[in-house]
Amino acid sequence: MTANTNASDSTLYTLPIIPLVNTVLLPHIVTKLTITRSEGDRLLGQATPQVLCVPLQPNVKRTRKLIDTNSVQATVTTIAVDLSQLFDFGCVAEIIQVDKSLPDQYTLRVKGICRAKIHDICTADGGAFFHALSEYSLEDEENYFANEALVQQEKSFRTLCQTYLSKMRAIGISPSVLNQFAKKLQSNPVPHVAPLLLCISDSPLCEKLRALKNSDSNQRIKDIHHVIERYLQTLNTHASPTYSNNMLYDHIRRKFYILLQMYTIDDISVESGHHDNNAEKMYPFKIMEEDDEDISSLITKLNNANLPDDAVKTIKSDLNRLRKMPVSAADSIVLRNYLEYIGDLPWFSEKSTPQSCLLNIASVKAQLDADHFGMDKVKRRVLEYLSVLKMKDNATPPILCFVGPPGVGKTTLGKSIATAIKRKFHRISLGGVRDEAEIRGHRRTYVGALPGLLIQGIRHCGVQNPVFLLDEIDKLVINSTQGDPAAALLEALDPAQNSAFTDHFINLPYDLSQVLFIATANSLDTIPRPLLDRLEVIQLDGYTFNEKLHIAQKHLIPKQIEAHGLGFLNLDIPEKVILYLAENYTRESGVRGLERLIASICRYKCREFADLTESRQKDIPNKAVQTDDLEKILGPGINENDVLGQDDIPGIVTGLAYSSSGNGSIMTIEANYMPGTGRLKLTGSLGDVIKESAHIALSWVKANSFALKLADSTKEDIFKDIDIHIHLPSGAIPKDGPSAGITMVTCLISLLSGVSVSRSTAMTGEVTLRGQVRPVGGIKEKVISAHRAGVKKVLLPAANRRDIINDIPSEICKEMEFIYCKSMWDVVDSAFEEYNIQLEPRFISSL
Missing domain, CATH: 2.30.130.40 (LON domain-like)
Incomplete structure (x- = not known):
C-alpha cells in the first residue's frame, strides 16, 4: 500500500x-x-x-x-x-x-x-x-457506543432483529440455522450487525451503496432500520396461510440459505501476510445453486456441527452422492437420515453442560440429602468425583454401578445425581437386550438402519457430557445368536477407549469420555467379568425400619396424597401405623410394596369420602389412620409372628440367606430322623453346594458325637439305625451356597440332643470338615432381614466382624446381639446356652 x-x-x-x-x-x-x-x-x-x-x-x-x-x-x-x-x-x-x-x-x-x-x-x-x-x-464507533442518546436506538434495532428472526422462523427457516444466526446477532455490536442484516435480507443495491457511502454510524443504522422494516412489511403483505405452498417464501428460504453462507461477521485475527487455514474449516460444506431447500438446510446443519477433520472428507463424499440420487430412491432416504444424525450430534466440547455449576459441593450434597435418606457411601463417592472435577475440569468420569435389591432407589439416585450436577439425564433400559446392534447400531446396508442406544441418547440430550443410566445391566442376554450386547459395551465403558467409540451406523469415531455412566443391577453374578472389571461397584442395601419410616413420611405419603387428590383432607398416617405396615404387611428390602400399601389406604379414604358425598352427609372421613383400621383396609397381616411367635422345637433352627436379587431373608432349617440305615435325605430345591454343606454337617456331628454327649463312646455310630431327613421350606425357591453350614450342624445337634434353639437366634456361616467357621457374604442384607423378622441374636463368623462395624446401622446394633464364632464349638456354646458341654482334653487338642 x-x-x-x-x-x-x-x-x-x-x-x-x-x-x-x-x-x-x-x-x-x-x-x-x-x-x-x-x-x-x-x-x-x-x-x-x-x-x-x-x-x-x-x-x-x-x-x-x-x-x-x-x-x-x-x-x-x-x-x-x-x-x-x-x-x-x-x-x-x-x-x-x-x-x-x-x-x-x-x-x-x-x-x-x-x-x-x-x-x-x-x-x-x-x-x-x-x-x-x-x-x-x-467510523467513530467509540463515540457511538459512548453516546447515551443512542441507547434507545440500539434497543430498537435489537427488537427489530428479534422480529426478523421470528419472521424467518415463521417462513420455515431451520431452527438450528436460526439459533446460530441469533447468537451471532446477539454477540456483536449493532454497528457490526446492521450491515450483515442488510446483506442477508437481499436488500436493493442502492440501499447497500447508500450504506457504503454514509460514514455517519447513527444515520446509517437508521437507514438500515427502515430498509429492514420495509422488507418485513413486504413479507407480511404476501403472507399465505400455508407457508410451504407459497412460492415467494420458497424463494426467500432458498435465498436466505445462500446469502447466509456468502456473508457473515468474522473476528478472525490475521497478521499481515498470514492466511488462516482454520477459516475454511468453519464452513467446509458448500450450498450449490441446484440444491433444494432440504439439502440447503442439511448443509447448514453440517457446517454448524463443527465436524472433526477426519469426518469432513467422508461427509463430503456422502453429500455429493446424495445430490446425485433421486429423492424417491431408498438409498437416498437412508443417506439423508445418516447425514441428519451426523448434523444433530454434538461433536465439540462447547456443546456441553457448563461445569461452573459443579463448584458448589455443599449445594450438591444438600440436593442428594433432600432426595435420598441414608446412602452415605454413595453420596460420599459422588461428592468425591465432583471434588476432583472442581480441581480438574477434564477429569475422566467414573463408571459407577449401583448394585442392590429392587426398590432401594438405584434409578432415582441416578436422576438425583444428574439434577444435583445440573446435567442432562438419559435412561437406557438394558433388560432383555439381546442384539449387539442395539448397542453399536446397525450398518447402513440394512433396511431401517439406526444408531445404537448410546448415540441415540447423545443426540436426544444434545450435549457431550450427559448422565447416562444403564438400567438393569445384569439383565443383558448373554451368548445370544445375534451377538453379545455385553461385549459391545466393553468399549463404551472403558475410560481408556471410549474417547473413540465407533457406532456401526455413523461409522465415525465419537468421543464418549465426557459422559457420566451410571449402571444399575440387582446382582453381579450374571454380569460378565470383563464388563464388571470396568465398573466401580457401589453396593446399595435394603432399608431398615427407621429408614422406611423416614422415606414414607417425607416422600411416599405426600406423593400418594397428591396422586389421589386428598390434600384437602390432611390425611394423617402416624409413625406406629407405618412401622406396623413395614413389620406385618411387607418385609421387602425396598419401599415399593410399602408405597402400594399407602396407596391402598388412600384409595380406601377416597371411597369413604365418595360414599359420604353421595349420601349427602356433611361428615368427612376420619383424618387419622389407626393400627386397628389396617385389618379392615388391607386384610390380616401376612408376616405376623414370623419368628417370635413360633414355638421352640428341637430340630428347627433359624438361618440367614441371601437371594440372587440382592434381598436378605431368614431361612428355617428343619431336621427329623426315622428308623433306617444311616442315609441322609435332602429336600427343598437344593443346589450342589448346599448339599455338600449338609454332608459336611452330618460328618462333623458323627465324628464329634462323643464330645457332644450324643454317644457313649468314641467308636459308637449314632446314625447306624436311623435315617436323617433335612428340609428347607419354600421348596419352590431354589437354594444354594455354603452359608447354611453352621445352621445345619446346629439343627442336627438340636435334633439328636432334644435341646431346642431359640427361634429368635439366627446364624450364618460356612463350616469345614474340621469344624472351622468360614466367612460368608451378604452380611448386611442378612442382618437387616433378621432385624425385620424379629431376631434378637445373630451368630456370625469372626471374620465378618468388619461387615457389622462398617455396614450395619447403629440403631440395629443396639437392638441385636452379635456373637462372632471361630469354630463350631463357639456356635454350640452360644446356641445351646442351657446345654453345657464339657469338652474332653483329647477333643480340645484335636481342634
Whole structure:
C-alpha cells in the first residue's frame, strides 16, 4: 500500500481494485470472491494483503458476468470498464484466506475493514488492472457506543432483529440455522450487525451503496432500520396461510440459505501476510445453486456441527452422492437420515453442560440429602468425583454401578445425581437386550438402519457430557445368536477407549469420555467379568425400619396424597401405623410394596369420602389412620409372628440367606430322623453346594458325637439305625451356597440332643470338615432381614466382624446381639446356652 500527501496534508493510499457487480462489500462483513489466476497472482504479489473492493454503478451494462448473487461464491472476472463505471466509494478489505485448489481461479476470503473515498484511479497492464488513490473513512464507533442518546436506538434495532428472526422462523427457516444466526446477532455490536442484516435480507443495491457511502454510524443504522422494516412489511403483505405452498417464501428460504453462507461477521485475527487455514474449516460444506431447500438446510446443519477433520472428507463424499440420487430412491432416504444424525450430534466440547455449576459441593450434597435418606457411601463417592472435577475440569468420569435389591432407589439416585450436577439425564433400559446392534447400531446396508442406544441418547440430550443410566445391566442376554450386547459395551465403558467409540451406523469415531455412566443391577453374578472389571461397584442395601419410616413420611405419603387428590383432607398416617405396615404387611428390602400399601389406604379414604358425598352427609372421613383400621383396609397381616411367635422345637433352627436379587431373608432349617440305615435325605430345591454343606454337617456331628454327649463312646455310630431327613421350606425357591453350614450342624445337634434353639437366634456361616467357621457374604442384607423378622441374636463368623462395624446401622446394633464364632464349638456354646458341654482334653487338642 502506497501513501501520497497532497497540498491539504490529507493522507491518500493506493490499493489494487477488485470491481464488484450487483453486490457491495461493507465493513465488518466477511465474504468470498473468485478471481482469475493471473489477477490473483498480481494481487498476492502486493506488499500488503489489503485490496479495495469497489462496486460498479447500478446502471453499468456488463459484457461478461462479473458476480452472481444467487451463487454460493461471488464470481469476479477481469473486464475492461471505463473509470466512470466505478462507484465513488469502496470498502478496504483484508485477504484472510486464499484457496488455490481450482485450476484457473483463486478463491479469496476477504473481510471488510473500513469504507474509503476514491480520489483517483490508474490502470496497469493495458487497462486490465486498476489501482485507486483513496482516502480512508474511519467510523467513530467509540463515540457511538459512548453516546447515551443512542441507547434507545440500539434497543430498537435489537427488537427489530428479534422480529426478523421470528419472521424467518415463521417462513420455515431451520431452527438450528436460526439459533446460530441469533447468537451471532446477539454477540456483536449493532454497528457490526446492521450491515450483515442488510446483506442477508437481499436488500436493493442502492440501499447497500447508500450504506457504503454514509460514514455517519447513527444515520446509517437508521437507514438500515427502515430498509429492514420495509422488507418485513413486504413479507407480511404476501403472507399465505400455508407457508410451504407459497412460492415467494420458497424463494426467500432458498435465498436466505445462500446469502447466509456468502456473508457473515468474522473476528478472525490475521497478521499481515498470514492466511488462516482454520477459516475454511468453519464452513467446509458448500450450498450449490441446484440444491433444494432440504439439502440447503442439511448443509447448514453440517457446517454448524463443527465436524472433526477426519469426518469432513467422508461427509463430503456422502453429500455429493446424495445430490446425485433421486429423492424417491431408498438409498437416498437412508443417506439423508445418516447425514441428519451426523448434523444433530454434538461433536465439540462447547456443546456441553457448563461445569461452573459443579463448584458448589455443599449445594450438591444438600440436593442428594433432600432426595435420598441414608446412602452415605454413595453420596460420599459422588461428592468425591465432583471434588476432583472442581480441581480438574477434564477429569475422566467414573463408571459407577449401583448394585442392590429392587426398590432401594438405584434409578432415582441416578436422576438425583444428574439434577444435583445440573446435567442432562438419559435412561437406557438394558433388560432383555439381546442384539449387539442395539448397542453399536446397525450398518447402513440394512433396511431401517439406526444408531445404537448410546448415540441415540447423545443426540436426544444434545450435549457431550450427559448422565447416562444403564438400567438393569445384569439383565443383558448373554451368548445370544445375534451377538453379545455385553461385549459391545466393553468399549463404551472403558475410560481408556471410549474417547473413540465407533457406532456401526455413523461409522465415525465419537468421543464418549465426557459422559457420566451410571449402571444399575440387582446382582453381579450374571454380569460378565470383563464388563464388571470396568465398573466401580457401589453396593446399595435394603432399608431398615427407621429408614422406611423416614422415606414414607417425607416422600411416599405426600406423593400418594397428591396422586389421589386428598390434600384437602390432611390425611394423617402416624409413625406406629407405618412401622406396623413395614413389620406385618411387607418385609421387602425396598419401599415399593410399602408405597402400594399407602396407596391402598388412600384409595380406601377416597371411597369413604365418595360414599359420604353421595349420601349427602356433611361428615368427612376420619383424618387419622389407626393400627386397628389396617385389618379392615388391607386384610390380616401376612408376616405376623414370623419368628417370635413360633414355638421352640428341637430340630428347627433359624438361618440367614441371601437371594440372587440382592434381598436378605431368614431361612428355617428343619431336621427329623426315622428308623433306617444311616442315609441322609435332602429336600427343598437344593443346589450342589448346599448339599455338600449338609454332608459336611452330618460328618462333623458323627465324628464329634462323643464330645457332644450324643454317644457313649468314641467308636459308637449314632446314625447306624436311623435315617436323617433335612428340609428347607419354600421348596419352590431354589437354594444354594455354603452359608447354611453352621445352621445345619446346629439343627442336627438340636435334633439328636432334644435341646431346642431359640427361634429368635439366627446364624450364618460356612463350616469345614474340621469344624472351622468360614466367612460368608451378604452380611448386611442378612442382618437387616433378621432385624425385620424379629431376631434378637445373630451368630456370625469372626471374620465378618468388619461387615457389622462398617455396614450395619447403629440403631440395629443396639437392638441385636452379635456373637462372632471361630469354630463350631463357639456356635454350640452360644446356641445351646442351657446345654453345657464339657469338652474332653483329647477333643480340645484335636481342634
